[in-house]
Amino acid sequence: xxxxxxxxxxxxxxxxxxxxLNCSYTVSGLRxxxxxxxxxxxxxxxxxxxxxxxxxxxxxxxxxxxxxxESFLHITAPKPEDSATYLCAVGENRDDKxxxxxxxxxxxxx
Amino acid sequence: xxxxxxxxxxxxxxxGQSMTLLCAQDMNHExxxxxxxxxxxxxxxxHxxxxxxxxxxxxxxxxxxxxxxxxxxxLLGLESAAPSQTSVYFCASGKQRGAFFxxxxxxxxx
Numbered sequence: 052x053x054x055x056x057x058x059x060x061x062x063x064x065x066x067x068x069x070x071x072l073n074c075s076y077t078v079s080g081l082r083x084x085x086x087x088x089x090x091x092x093x094x095x096x097x098x099x100x101x102x103x104x105x106x107x108x109x110x111x112x113x114x115x116x117x118x119x120x121e122s123f124l125h126i127t128a129p130k131p132e133d134s135a136t137y138l139c140a141v142g143e144n145r146d147d148k149x150x151x152x153x154x155x156x157x158x159x160x161x
Numbered sequence: 162x163x164x165x166x167x168x169x170x171x172x173x174x175x176x177g178q179s180m181t182l183l184c185a186q187d188m189n190h191e192x193x194x195x196x197x198x199x200x201x202x203x204x205x206x207x208h209x210x211x212x213x214x215x216x217x218x219x220x221x222x223x224x225x226x227x228x229x230x231x232x233x234x235x236l237l238g239l240e241s242a243a244p245s246q247t248s249v250y251f252c253a254s255g256k257q258r259g260a261f262f263x264x265x266x267x268x269x270x271x
Contacts, residue, residue: 085259094165094251094262095204138204142257147192147211148219149253149260153203 054078055152057139063158067128072155074139075121082142084122085149086115089136129159163187165263167252173269174242182237182266184252192255193235195219195227197248198265204251210235242270 058073076084083102087095099108101117108115112133114125124137140151168183184193195207196219206219210229224246226238235254239246247270253260 083257083259087262092265094264095253097259097261100259140204147217148206148209149194150206150220151196151204153201 054150055139055141057137057152057155059155060153061156061158063160064126064129065160066130069125069127069129071126072124072137072157073121074124074152076139076141077120078141078143080144082144084117085140085142086113086122086124087138087140089138089154095138126157129157131159131161133157134159165252165254165261167250167263167266169266170264171267173271174239175271176242176244178242179238179240180242180268181239182250182252182268184235184237184254184263186233186235186254186261188254188261189232190254190256190261191232192257192260193229194253194255194260195225195235195237196251196253197221197246198251199248207237207250244270246270 056075083100086098089095099115104119106117112127116123136154136156138154140149142149166185191212194209196204198204205221207225208227210216213232216227228236250266253262
């Protein structure tokens, strides 16, 4: 059973069309939930860490939220340069692993 | 400030050959991780370390060994490479709040 499930697998939006990416997780005790952005041929770039339900963090057009079972990455009025794969990962209290979902490929059309 | 540096960036191996991938970080982080990334599979944790002299198995440890003799370095070894180990390998370092990635090593085993 996957600990981290991201949806949708791929998403195409028009420039300016806001949307949300979902990350659902199953862990016994959440140490942290992490969001990354990855461009083709590059390593993942750290975006946010969320620690507890109700927490929100923002960076430019991105806003991450967290509940007890899932996290959302909201993208407001996206631009073509926001096109990338967005990765979600979780860390559990019982060990020091960081486990990733398979990502959402986001493509913003001009 | 270089962050996380991986060496080499590209390598082609023959089946049965051995090699070592080097990861170096200059951020004084305790935690270091090795992942592999394959199409459709996302990032999968191979091994990780929570401090100098310590290592632990991740999700897919078979066929790999690691060592953390110095805090700033984390080595990933392949003793007898197999075609199934063709992948892009990423190293990351960090603390509880999240990990920062290198640019990856593209390994092909023929």
